[in-house]
Amino acid sequence: MSLNIQNIIPAIGAQFSGNPDATIDTVSIDSRSLQNNSGTLYFALSGQNHDGHEYLEELLSKGVYNFVVTQYPEQLKGKANFLVVHNTLEALQLFAAYYRNAFDFPIIGVTGSNGKTIVKEWLNFLLSPEYNIIRSPKSYNSQVGVPLSIIGINEKHNLGIFEAGISLVGEMAKLEVLIRPTIGVLTNIGSAHNEGFQSREQKISEKLKLFKDAEILIYAKNPEVDALIPAGTKTWSWSFTDPNADVQISQKGTQLHIHTSQHTFTVTLPFQDSSSVENAITCLMVLLYFGYSPAVIQERLQLLYPVEMRLKVKNGINNTTLIDDSYNSDYQSLKIALDFLENQKQHQKKTVILSDIFQSGWSNPTLYETVAALFSSNQIDRIIGIGDQITTHAHYFSNITTYATTADFFEAYDPLDFENETILIKGARPFHFEEIVFRLEEKTHETVLEINLNAISHNLNFFKSKLQPGIKLMVMVKAFGYGSGSFEIARLLEYHKVDYLGVAFADEGIALRNAGITMPIMIMNPETPSFSAIINFGLEPEIYSVKELHAFLRVAAQHNVSDYPIHIKLDTGMHRLGFEAKDLDTLIAVIKDNPRVSIKSVLSHLATSDEPEQRDFTLSQIARFDLLSSQLLSALHIQPLRHILNTSGISNFPHGQYDMVRLGIGLYGVSNDENETKYLENVGTLKSVISQIRTIEAGESVGYGRKFIASATTVIATIPIGYADGIRRSWGNEVGYLIVNHQKAPIVGNICMDMLMINITGIACHEGDTVTIFGENPSVTIMAKALGTIPYEILTSISQRVKRVFYRE
Missing domain, CATH: 3.90.190.20 (Mur ligase, C-terminal domain)
Known part of the structure; x- marks a missing residue:
């Protein structure tokens, strides 16, 4: 890419300030990328939870000189090129449309609810011997991802494959202008993003807008879709059952029998699960449309492979x-x-x-x-x-x-x-x-806890969207990141520029510092012997009693520090830790004019923010916090941050946001509100494998104590995970279950220290197959309800000997 700014100005409808002769060779929306340089055109995107305009001076100092903005500081005028627009996201899309218009070669546009990325990757593999293909990287199919994908085209490409995903009415029309597909591919229509549409029919109609000017639409023939395809659209359809489809297909195991008006042939696939078969057929239909011979189709389809869609x-x-x-x-x-x-x-x-x-x-x-x-x-x-x-x-x-x-x-x-x-x-x-x-x-344990970093980012942004402008955010990563892994989560949160991290004890904060985390870290439960280490590692203690305050002041004097940041905890009804009203005068007297410390924040802790029937008590806590913190601030003539809301408080008591809130379990996709849970994404999935399969006869038993006696011939699988890994024994004896090939397999007998056994009678599986202990199903919330506990306990109980695997979709 080498474009002159003077040609970009009218394309995106910008008002310009700077040097119109400048050229750009790359586009960026991420101020943190090390790939930004003097040839970068930076689009300062703004959303509910971020504003790219905040980083203009930082980028300028790094050598970036070309910016698309809605406004810019007066002091930067003349120091850089500014293209001023009404909406920077719309400008990014207009730029991509302008760039797309410079190229004229076939474009395959892919949309649907499921299978988009797999179909795109398989088509790339199947067509690459003949074509130089540009395709969407990973799952770049959103209002931002699609324009970034389009911008990757260069003059040597002769085929494009772009996927488009939508969650709201009106989004597809914007993406269609960017992709302008000549060939349309509609994959499986499922339930994903149903909440953004009034009906399933509306969702299908919106997806079909991607193909309004395509020369062909390739899809699985379906009366529901047929009724919504605009008149005049040329289609190329397949079906297992509908005789009106262009291509008739039958399946037997891994073999597909294909019958078209021109060919009858058989292909062998390297799998037989229904989702993979449907995606493979979609690709086969594209190959047929491109005129590939049955022999080539047979050869290439048997080489299809599982697509790894995540880092x-x-x-x-x-x-x-x-x-x-x-x-x-x-x-x-x-x-x-x-x-x-x-x-x-x-x-x-x-x-x-x-x-x-x-x-x-x-x-x-x-x-x-x-x-x-x-x-x-x-x-x-x-x-x-x-x-x-x-x-x-x-x-x-x-x-x-x-x-x-x-x-x-x-x-x-x-x-x-x-x-x-x-x-x-x-x-x-x-x-x-x-x-x-x-x-x-x-090489470690076969059991792994997979942590979806995309889901953490999604949940973080969900709760950010509930905050009023200017409210700061502390995220709790105590207890080994609620079982998910402290450092990796902290690194992601630092990348997202949250304001504070919160941990329980000093050793947790020290571990984060040793791992390279530099952002502010509050120690919520500091112990007196750890005060020296807290100061040495630049951690910030919560102070909750006069005795503790005196102890910290003595250590601060020994280290000869001044204005060291501390956080004052008030007890407003939790009655666990904190200064009570009767302690305020002493607190004020000790800390007033003391040069050793500086109060960075004043906080309290809600006891019942997740219990609707206790709403009045929570309101009384917030009122008491307002009263006590105001007295403290007034007496000391200070304006520190104030914060009392936890995860459920953010959702249920928005008027109590003050200056900062503390996000905890919500980051990991858990909420006490069933409606809110629909908008959160599962973060952790605990998986293991089948070690051994055996068949037992009626009357035979399984496990310690013979708690399970087979009433008939039963197939049993042993899984290498037990209560030493954090699976409670009470989840055994057919109370709980695992998921094996999308089916429930009840846990039978007592859970052992390192193993448990499940009943897989009637479930097709093999030794070495993956099983799910918790994730989407069963969720930790479901497990907690069955066990009479809370999701916190389920998550934090997972042993650190269980390997954590972090990935990004």
């Missing part, structure tokens, strides 16, 4: 952290992966293991010179390149070791060469980089 963070050998993106290598997704590497780096040293890059659209010299510059801007310390092309062009890189093949890499592999670093592993499928991940991954 995973894993623990590696020798204190390394791995970012696993081992199934995909193209330029656009490389840029995303490098931003993720910077977001999740857990060591200062950054290494990238990269295969040859396919389908960039550029000549190889241009491609690898560009990649080298990208690595330089992202401050990558070491590059390991694998493949003929990256080896040939190694001279563009200053810090690279290359190998012609993955086998060559393993010939030279020494595990001691990898330690104390974050490693991005990014390779195209033919290079089998999953084998590199296996070599470098720390």
Whole structure:
């Protein structure tokens, strides 16, 4: 991309200030990206929870000079190029539409409820031998993601595949203008995002707007869809049962029998689950429309593979952290992966293991010179390149070791060469980089807790949207991040620029500091012996009694600190910790004019904010907090932050937001309000595998104490997870269940220390298959209700011997 700003100004309807002769070669919406440079056009997007305009001066100091804004500070006039618009998101979309108009080649537009990304990735694989394809990276299918995808086109591409996702009426019309597909693909219509539409019919009608000018619509024939397709739309349909479909298909196991007006043939798929089969048929229909022969279709469809749609963070050998993106290598997704590497780096040293890059659209010299510059801007310390092309062009890189093949890499592999670093592993499928991940991954328990970082970001933004302008946000990461992993969550929250982190004890805060977290951290329950360490590590203690205050002042004097930030806890009815009304005079006398400390905030804790029947008590707590904190502030002539609301308080008592709120369990997708839960996303999914399957006869028993006696022939599977991993024994004996291949399998017998057994009679599964202990189903809320406890206890009970795997969709 090389565009002159003077041509962009009318395209996005901007008022301009600056040098109209400037050129731009990349677009950014993320002020934190290390890829921003003097050729970047930065769109300052504004939303409920962020405002890109806040980072203009910071970006200018980093060498970014071109900005699309709704306004800019007067002091920056003449220092940069400003394109002033009414709405920066609309401007980004107008820019993408302008850019799209410069290219004229077939575009496949994909939408639906399920399968969009898989179909897009499979089509890329199936069509890539003949086409140089530009496609949406990962799941970039939103109002922001689609324009960013379009901007990735270059003059060497001759086929595009873009997916479009919507959740509200009116969104698809905006995306259609950007994508302008010549070929439309409609995947499965499910229940996703139903809440944004008045009816299922309205949702289908909105999705169909993507294809209003397409030359063909490819879809599974369906009376519900047929009734809503606009008159005059040319279609190419398939069906298992409808004789009016253009292509008739029957299935037997992994084989599909295809009958068209021109061909009758059979294809073999490497799977037989219904979702994968439907997605494969959709791809087959595209190949037929493109005129591929049955022989080529047969050959390529049997090579389809599971699509890994997420970047995973894993623990590696020798204190390394791995970012696993081992199934995909193209330029656009490389840029995303490098931003993720910077977001999740857990060591200062950054290494990238990269295969040859396919389908960039550029000549190889241009491609690898560009990649080298990208690595330089992202401050990558070491590059390991694998493949003929990256080896040939190694001279563009200053810090690279290359190998012609993955086998060559393993010939030279020494595990001691990898330690104390974050490693991005990014390779195209033919290079089998999953084998590199296996070599470098720390071998631990087969049971894993998968943490969805996208879901954490979503839930964070959901609660941010409930805050009044200017209200600060503290997020609690105590108790090992509610069982999810403190550092990784803290790193993401720091990336999202929350104002404070909260932990229970000093050792938790020290661990975060040692891991590189620099943002403010409040210690909610500091112990007197930890005060010196708190000061040494720049942590901020909560002070809840006169005795504790005196102790901290003595330590502060020993360290010769002044104005050290502390937080005063008031007891407004919880009666756990905090100054009571009778203590205020003493507190004021001790702290007034004391140079050692500075009150950063005043807080209290709600006891019943999640219990509607106790609403009056919560209101009395808020009123008491207002009274006591006002007295304290008035007497000391200070204006610290005030905060009392927790997760349920944010939702139920918005008038009590004061200056800051504290988000806890809500970040992890848990709410006491069933309606609110619909808008939150599940963060943690606890999974394990089937170790062994056995069949027992009537009268035989399972487990300690023979608590389960089979009444008939029964198939039993053993799972390597038990109460030492945090699964309560009371969840056994058919109270609880696991999910095996989408079916409930009741837990039978007593749960053991390291194992439990489930009844899988009638469920098709094998040893080594994955099982789900909790996640979407059963949720921790369902488990908690059945066990007479709360979701907090379920989450925080998961042992640290259970490996955490962090991923981004």
